[in-house]
Amino acid sequence: xxxxxxxxxxxxxxxxxxxxxxxxxxxxxxxxxxxxxxxxxxxxxxxxxxxxxxxxxxxxxxxxxxxxxxxxxxxxxxxxxxxxxxxxxxxxxxxxxxxxxxxxx
Amino acid sequence: xxxxxxxxxxxxxxxxxxxxxxxxxxxxxxxxxxxxxxxxxxxxxxxxxxxxxxxxxxxxxxxxxxxxxxxxxxxxxxxxxxxxxxxxxxxxxxxxxxxxxxxxx
DNA sequence: CCTACTACTTGGTATTGTCAAGTACTATAT
DNA sequence: ATATAGTACTTGACAATACCAAGTAGTAGG
Numbered sequence: 604x605x606x607x608x609x610x611x612x613x614x615x616x617x618x619x620x621x622x623x624x625x626x627x628x629x630x631x632x633x634x635x636x637x638x639x640x641x642x643x644x645x646x647x648x649x650x651x652x653x654x655x656x657x658x659x660x661x662x663x664x665x666x667x668x669x670x671x672x673x674x675x676x677x678x679x680x681x682x683x684x685x686x687x688x689x690x691x692x693x694x695x696x697x698x699x700x701x702x703x704x705x706x707x708x
Numbered sequence: 709x710x711x712x713x714x715x716x717x718x719x720x721x722x723x724x725x726x727x728x729x730x731x732x733x734x735x736x737x738x739x740x741x742x743x744x745x746x747x748x749x750x751x752x753x754x755x756x757x758x759x760x761x762x763x764x765x766x767x768x769x770x771x772x773x774x775x776x777x778x779x780x781x782x783x784x785x786x787x788x789x790x791x792x793x794x795x796x797x798x799x800x801x802x803x804x805x806x807x808x809x810x811x812x813x
Numbered sequence: 814c815c816t817a818c819t820a821c822t823t824g825g826t827a828t829t830g831t832c833a834a835g836t837a838c839t840a841t842a843t
Numbered sequence: 844a845t846a847t848a849g850t851a852c853t854t855g856a857c858a859a860t861a862c863c864a865a866g867t868a869g870t871a872g873g
Binding site for chain 3: 606607610611613641642644645648649652666667668669670671
């Protein structure tokens with residue numbers, strides 16, 4: 604799958620998934636992978652970035668199946684950011700796909 | 709508009725526009741701008757790249773309204789590339805948008 | 814001859830994804 | 844007890860692509 608298409612979109616997917624409920628990194632990698640192929644080394648930096656930008660807050664929780672998990676919780680600012688990214692994505696996607704569909708004819 | 713969303717998509721738009729008929733650079737900048745905001749300095753490097761990869765052939769033609777125009781013509785290999793990128797885009801776009809729409813509920 | 818529009822080029826920068834390797838914990842089987 | 848597999852996270856070097864700004868140059872109109 605074209606790597607470039609994912610740029611920016613992975614951030615949006617992560618935001619939406621964490622919006623739904625708190626998640627830990629490894630879980631996010633799996634969730635996102637169900638939608639598009641993605642690498643661990645891609646998701647963790649996104650989480651770090653979004654946390655630095657105050658879109659996420661984190662806390663630790665022990666697990667019986669392995670090492671401690673770092674959970675991500677979306678902040679108010681994160682929700683706003685998510686909403687505005689969502690809007691932008693649909694605007695973008697619509698204008699691109701409409702153009703492409705028209706030009707296919 | 710989110711810069712990152714455009715990554716890879718601009719190449720696809722350029723390929724589709726040139727598929728329809730031969731175009732020169734400046735014209736392409738205008739055409740693409742109708743779909744998504746874009747910079748001159750972004751389109752020209754794409755054209756150079758696609759030409760280097762033998763997806764385009766070029767020829768010069770004089771113009772009455774300004775300097776000589778460099779026209780881009782799509783090659784057989786370019787058409788193939790365009791088709792496969794189109795497929796990838798729709799696969800990608802569909803799985804992302806479907807997920808986002810479901811998660812909005 | 815000055816300005817605007819057309820047309821293309823180039824160089825430096827920022828962002829983001831990939832790959833590969835490494836650390837470390839738990840559970841299960843040998 | 845130890846080797847393996849699965850879970851969980853981190854890091855660093857690298858590649859691709861978009862942006863901005865500036866520069867070159869031709870044509871047309873005031």
